[in-house]
Amino acid sequence: KPTSSIRLACLPRLQKDPKLALQLFKNPNPNPNDTEAHPLKPFRYNLLHYDLIITKLGRAKMFDEMQQILHQLKHDTRIVPKEIIFCNVIGFYGRARLLERALQMFDEMSSFNVQMTVKFFNTLLNPKLTCGKLDRMKELFQIMEKYVSPDACSYNILIHGCVVSRRLEDAWKVFDEMVKRRLQPTLVTFGTLIYGLCLELRVDEALKLKEDIMRVYNVKPDGQVFASLIKGLCAVGELSLALGVKEEMVRDKIEMDAGIYSSLISALFKAGRKNEFPAILKEMKERGCKPNSVTYNALISGFCKEEDFEAAFTILDEMGDKGCKANPISYNVILGGLCKDGKC
Structure with a gap:
């Protein structure tokens, strides 16, 4: 039956196996072994078929x-593709850090x-962010303005690119242009800027910005x-x-990870206040936050x-x-400490 x-x-x-799924797509109606059987008509694919296999x-x-x-889709004149298909393709290339392929998709869009x-x-800005190509992000931003007007999301991506490239002053320039x-x-927007300030250890400015976003912009800070x-x-x-900031989170019922x-x-260990860490673990348990390898490694390191x-x-045994x-960091911390102490 066809x-x-x-x-x-x-x-x-x-079909979990993508190779078999591709085989099904390419040949949905294989010719029967009976040589006298009439050949089946070419299968009429629709947009959903292409979307699923891509x-x-x-x-x-x-x-x-x-x-x-995609080449087959291009030449299937019955079908008008949707933009989301190409956004997904660029997303796949971006996560694989294949920036040039993502840009090639842009060139082929017409x-x-x-x-x-x-x-x-x-979507196209994100692969450049993933690959740390801030200058190329700015180039694309200029090209983008020939086609569409950037929105808040566009500026947020560019601000993020500046921050992770440790170019915080550029991030503020982008913010000023956005406003x-x-x-x-x-x-x-504000979460990224606060992250950038903290990354540069400019915590006084970060704390002030947190207060400003609530007072001036009526934006409530989240867990990040x-x-x-x-x-x-x-x-x-x-x-x-x-x-004190942690207590503010508790008071405002903001989830902590x-x-x-x-x-x-x-x-606490660094400040010589290790006797206080059991209270932190107790609070974690009370709030339903399970310690992970990072938590245990912090204790091991301390x-x-x-x-x-x-x-x-x-x-280590408790983990x-x-x-x-336990992960390699767990063992490396202990081995490093033992060697430093002359016990290995």
Whole structure:
């Protein structure tokens, strides 16, 4: 029985092996062995069929095969592709750090007769961010303005690129341009700037910005903002302020992750206040936050720096008992401490 259009839309979803899914797509109705049978008509693919197989191949990083399907789609004159398909393709290339292939997709867009919106350009900015190509992000931004007007998301991506490239002053220039264009900054905008300030250990400015975004822009900080502040404060030795920020999170019922608690545990050891870490672990348990390898490694590192290797090994054993697998960092910290102490 010939495969129907609906059935072909279901089969790739059910088929876990992308190679078999591709085979089904290419040959949905193989010719029967009976040589006298009439040949079947060419299968009439629809947009959903193309979307499903492109997604399947992209997730499997079968990029050459994905390009072959895109080539077939280009020449299937019955179908007008949607922009989202190409956004997904660029996303696959971006996650694989294949920037040139993502840019090639941009060059080929006109041949698909697809109108590009700001969403497409924002998607194209992300691979450049992933690959750390800030200057090329700025070039694309200029090209983008010939087609569409950048939105808040566009500026947020560019600000993020500046911050991770450790070019914070450039990030502020982008922010100023964003405001000049009367685009409303978002929580993502301010969260990225606060992260950048904390990365540069400019925590006083970060704390002031947190207050400003609530007072001036009526934007409520989220867990990511508080995490940046706590890590930044711990890094500059302002443990009391960090603990105060944590209490603010508790008061405002903002969820805390193991990363925040791990930063506080490391800071307690560094400040000579290791006797306070059990209270942190107790709070984690009460708030339903399970310690992870980062938390245990913070404890192991703290005890090793104090040359309390027995306690460090106890924590290592506890990791296994609690179902948290030790990683190379766990062992390297202990071995490093033992060697430094002349015990290896």
